[in-house]
Amino acid sequence: MHLDHPTTFPQRHTHSSPVRSDGSRRALRIGLGGPVGSGKTATVAALCRALREELSIAVITNDIYTREDAEHLLREAVLPPERITAVETGACPHTAIRDDISANLEAVEDLEDAVGPLDLVLVESGGDNLTATFSRGLVDAQMFVIDVAGGDDIPRKGGPGVTGSDLLVVNKTDLAPHVGSDLDAMARDAAEQRGELPVVFQSLRSEDGVKTVADWVRERIAAWIAA
Amino acid sequence: MSRSALLILADGRFPAGGHAHSGGAEAAVAAGRITDAVSLHAFCRGRLHTAGLVAAALAAAAADGVEPLALDEAADARTASAALRTASRRLGRQLMRAAHAAWPDPQLDALAAALPRGAHQPVVLGVAARAGGLGPLDAAHCAAYESVGGPATAVVRLLGLDPFDATAVLAGLGPDLDTVAERAVTAARSAAVQGVEALPAASAPLLDIGAETHAARATRLFAS
Numbered sequence A: 001m002h003l004d005h006p007t008t009f010p011q012r013h014t015h016s017s018p019v020r021s022d023g024s025r026r027a028l029r030i031g032l033g034g035p036v037g038s039g040k041t042a043t044v045a046a047l048c049r050a051l052r053e054e055l056s057i058a059v060i061t062n063d064i065y066t067r068e069d070a071e072h073l074l075r076e077a078v079l080p081p082e083r084i085t086a087v088e089t090g091a092c093p094h095t096a097i098r099d100d101i102s103a104n105l106e107a108v109e110d111l112e113d114a115v116g117p118l119d120l121v122l123v124e125s126g127g128d129n130l131t132a133t134f135s136r137g138l139v140d141a142q143m144f145v146i147d148v149a150g151g152d153d154i155p156r157k158g159g160p161g162v163t164g165s166d167l168l169v170v171n172k173t174d175l176a177p178h179v180g181s182d183l184d185a186m187a188r189d190a191a192e193q194r195g196e197l198p199v200v201f202q203s204l205r206s207e208d209g210v211k212t213v214a215d216w217v218r219e220r221i222a223a224w225i226a227a
Numbered sequence B: 001m002s003r004s005a006l007l008i009l010a011d012g013r014f015p016a017g018g019h020a021h022s023g024g025a026e027a028a029v030a031a032g033r034i035t036d037a038v039s040l041h042a043f044c045r046g047r048l049h050t051a052g053l054v055a056a057a058l059a060a061a062a063a064d065g066v067e068p069l070a071l072d073e074a075a076d077a078r079t080a081s082a083a084l085r086t087a088s089r090r091l092g093r094q095l096m097r098a099a100h101a102a103w104p105d106p107q108l109d110a111l112a113a114a115l116p117r118g119a120h121q122p123v124v125l126g127v128a129a130r131a132g133g134l135g136p137l138d139a140a141h142c143a144a145y146e147s148v149g150g151p152a153t154a155v156v157r158l159l160g161l162d163p164f165d166a167t168a169v170l171a172g173l174g175p176d177l178d179t180v181a182e183r184a185v186t187a188a189r190s191a192a193v194q195g196v197e198a199l200p201a202a203s204a205p206l207l208d209i210g211a212e213t214h215a216a217r218a219t220r221l222f223a224s
């Protein structure tokens, strides 16, 4: 099955390897984590709409209880159905994206088998707590999506998603006036927690609201292809 | 070396996908058949002596070197529920990935190449045990323990059952686990001589029925 002996090129036999077993480059995998209802699925849908003309995309959802996220994406027809897969997570969504990523890796493989070479796989985690992060064995980069309505103290509280994700997305800025969230304070706290790591404030209710995040994905893709 | 491999393979944290499966416990909870530690014990004991015994014998035979593809067919024939056949192959494929990382081995590769969509989990378990330097009795113990460990963990999550009570249920099943593992090895030894027909074919119809109704549910926490 393998062309090389595992000890000759061990990196080719791991799933973080950028090379597939047939020698081609595998898709860049980006995880989207964050609390329940922050706008992960909405961001996935907006990214698919923004990028599907230029990239071959597939999506994996990790629903907690239902297939709702996958079904929502199917209903919205952001991608053809064969490009959307739901993984079941056994009451522990963070386990499926961090401690035991086997079902998600299988879903990635199945998608690549079913629809051919992909440029980008978006992996949405089930809405979870602030400590949930993706394994590097599963994704190459991860964004953490929070929203202004979930409390403007979340950036200050920190946690691995807020402090360590490759991109922090603060969603639903359109709601800030209605819920009394202080966006400047959120930005200050986020910068304090994250140092140089980027933060994006977005509202998906506005025209092309996902543009900054889509540009960030384009940059990651360019870096991935150049590497 | 081999005892350490056994601990790694039997560890519930071994990343082989088992955490997303309840071993039929979610269906039994939904049907009101598991409500507390006493009914969990009854459920686990029944599963151990039926599905658990069959899985342990398949795993022991594979660890003993019986042809994995013949065992895979035997597993198919012994798994009445289509949903459970699918779950078992999926778990087998996931276990293959973890086993390949832990104990790279030509026999694992050969099985993965022959059945890229996944061999039945107990068969992969036996081949993985062999790759890790373990024997048939170790493989049987692993399979037997898994057949009750999965449901017990799931019920802690589903019912909020006291985790100490769930662990006590497992410990209480210790003698049964040992008996089942030994019976499985005896059967596997017969299968090595007489063929896979000698393997046990015990079944629990309620587990099969529960698995089918579970697979048809729109909302559930566990994949099976």
Ligand SMILES: Nc1nc2c(ncn2[C@@H]2O[C@H](COP(=O)(O)OP(=O)(O)OP(=O)(O)O)[C@@H](O)[C@H]2O)c(=O)[nH]1
Pocket (backbone or CB within 6 Å): A035, A036, A037, A038, A039, A040, A041, A042, A043, A069, A126, A127, A128, A171, A172, A173, A174, A175, A202, A203, A204, A205
């Ligand atoms: N006002 C406003 N609503 C938004 C925005 N983004 C998403 N929503 C709404 O927020 C709700 C939750 O969004 P989802 O995308 O389902 O959130 P999620 O993070 O995927 O949720 P879970 O998967 O359940 O954890 C939906 O009703 C969205 O329409 C936004 O920028 N502004």
Ligand SMILES: [Mg+2]
Pocket (backbone or CB within 6 Å): A040, A041, A042, A069, A124
């Ligand atoms: Mg969602």
